[in-house]
Amino acid sequence: MNERDWLILKVLYEKKNITKTAESLYISQPSLTKRIQQIEQEYGRTLVVRGAKGVQFTTEGEYLAKCADEMLERLYRIKDHILSMGEEVSGxxxxxxxxxxxxxxxxVLLRLFGEQFPKVNYKVHTGWSRDVFNLVYNQEVHAGIVRGDYNWPGPKQLLFEENLCIVSKEKIGLHDLPSLPRIxxxxxxxxxxxxxxxxxGTFSKPPLLxxxxxxxxxxxxMVLNGLxxxxxxxxxxxxxxxxxQINLKDEFGNPLxxxxxxxxxxxxxxxxxAKEFIQFVQTIDFKNQL
Structure with a gap:
């Protein structure tokens, strides 16, 4: 099995649907079906069964699908290592x-980085900061950019800070908030x-949503339109x-x-x-350059 085969099993296990898997991997359904059959022939076992509710994995198929993440990560690391052995920054x-x-x-960040290292390719996962944190924690990505103070035991770099604030079209006071519609x-x-x-900690009743x-x-x-x-x-x-804008402060008077x-x-x-990217980020003024 090659990298493509492991990826097929991973995506098919997630989607449980031949059509959606083929679309995700940009291959035709017949080609996908044929490759699954070839994998089954290689192991001499039935791995997937089509049913009314989509694709169902057999015990053997589920085992292989759960190995896919580990195998793909290992292949990525091997590629990274081989490419890092050369003088050129690529991968x-x-x-x-x-x-x-x-x-x-x-x-803009990737454009600026790419101008210095044009042979680097990118695979970007996006989502809520908690999801990104988990990707970094599980070493599924080289680095992650998250918003918020997560309990992170490894190296980290502060990119920028921002205040939390009340934003409104008309001038309002903090004491008005419980009676005004919040978006x-x-x-x-x-x-x-x-x-x-x-x-x-500021009000004794919930906001008016x-x-x-x-x-x-x-x-x-919505705020710009006075709603x-x-x-x-x-x-x-x-x-x-x-x-x-009204900047928020905590109970000690410090900005939030x-x-x-x-x-x-x-x-x-x-x-x-990854090393060059991390060093590059340290030179960037996130608030003013990006």
């Missing part, structure tokens, strides 16, 4: 990046916990005109700050591409 840089950084910072949005658990803790939206960018647009106030990281609104970190394991530095 695949595997990154985990939070949603906000992906949308607003990552494209809620989906976010990672650490930020939500920080906001909830501040609210419960005007609406719930998908992300912080949408919340800002309520939002509690947002300052980096989202610092260049927006026509908005009023959200930090963005680069996390990685020491082992990641064995990859030349």
């Amino acid at each position: 695949t840089l595997r990154l985990g990046v939070s949603n906000y950084i992906t949308r607003h910072k990552l494209p 809620e949005y989906e976010t990672d658990s650490l930020l939500k916990k920080m906001i909830d803790h501040w609210w419960s 005007g609406m719930e939206v998908d992300k912080a960018d949408t919340c800002k647009e 309520g106030y939002g509690i947002l990281p300052s980096v989202l609104v610092e260049h927006s005109e026509g908005l009023h 700050v959200r930090r963005t970190w680069l996390l990685y394991h020491e082992e990641a530095l064995q990859s030349k591409a």
Whole structure:
């Protein structure tokens, strides 16, 4: 079995559907089916069975599928090591990046890095910071960029800080908040916990939720149109005109700050591409250059 075969088993086990797996891997369904049959012939066992509810894995098939992550990780590490033995910086840089950084910072960051190291390829996983943290922790990526103060035992680098603030179209006071519509949005658990803790320590009743939206960018647009106030990281609104901001403070009068970190394991530095990227990030002013 080669790398492609392990990837087929991994994706098929996740999706339990031939059509979706073929689409994800950009191959035809007949080609996918034929390759699965060839793998079954190699092991002399039936690995998958098609049924009314999609693909079902046999005991042997499930065992192989669960080995896929380990085998793919081993193959990636072998490739990284071989490429790192040469003088040239090349290979695949595997990154985990939070949603906000992906949308607003990552494209420029990778362009600038790519200008110096044009032979480096990228595999980027995006999601909530908690998901990215888990990717780094399990060494599924070389490095991760997360927002929030996670309990990380390995090397890390502070990229930037931002205040949490009340954002509104019209000028309001903190004492007005319980009676005004708040625009809620989906976010990672650490930020939500920080906001909830501040609210419960400031007010004796829950907020008046005007609406719930998908992300912080949408919340800002709703605020710009006067549909309520939002509690947002300052980096989202610092260049927006026509908005009023009130920086939040904790019970000791200190600003409520959200930090963005680069996390990685020491082992990641064995990859030349990862080592150069981590060193490159240290030279970047995330707030002003990106």
